Amino acid sequence: MNRKYELVYVVSPDATDEQVTELHTQVEAIVQRLGGAIEKTENWGRRRLAYEIGRHKEGTYVLEVIDGSGELMKEIDRRFKVTDLIIRHLVVRVDEVQGVIDRTRTKRTDVSRRRRTARGLPADRQPGEGQRGEPDDDRDDRFDMSEDMR
């Protein structure tokens, strides 16, 4: 059974653009060999790291959304662990979480539609509706987090 995974890896800042694309083709090859599919690839470019990783202060982030089996991700994980060019990587399974998110979203819209029709309103929100004219306080004071922060 195929699952959906997100793979993010941080490539060392010393790597050239070609080496980054080379890594991507390597991933592609593994995915194809083990019967998966890449759904999306995103290159976030060079970013500052929040902390130093082995003397590196920057890194190139690449995100891949992969449809595949657990063995496939295990293989990628293994390969990335031994690749020196990759300073950090993370594999996260996303299909289940995404399902939960979608369900809460549809549930929320369903509930609001039912309530609106019960009140005799059109099921969907009309543009410009429900907006207060003048807020009494222009500051967003719901989150009073300034104090007590250590």
Next chain:
Amino acid sequence: MNGRKSFGGGGGGRGRAGQGQQQGKDGQQRRPMFRRRKVCKFCADKIDDINYKDTRLLMPFVPERAKILPRRISGTCAMHQRKLRTAIMRARQLALIPYTAE
């Protein structure tokens, strides 16, 4: 405990109710008894997806020392605080968010 939980915040649970009233009568107190009601940001803004990639969303919950902001201060509900925690921990692994301040 004494039903004032929803007012929490500022005092950090210090000071009994009676004490606070006494101070209030003195007049020159730092601030009035009134406290803002805290609301879970994710419930209020209807954010379903607390994602580790969204640093802009997570950063307000890891102030200066880069510790995770406790629920009693941020007012986040239990469910969303759990999700926030996993998101922050994942973001930390990828060096998107610091573990500690230098």
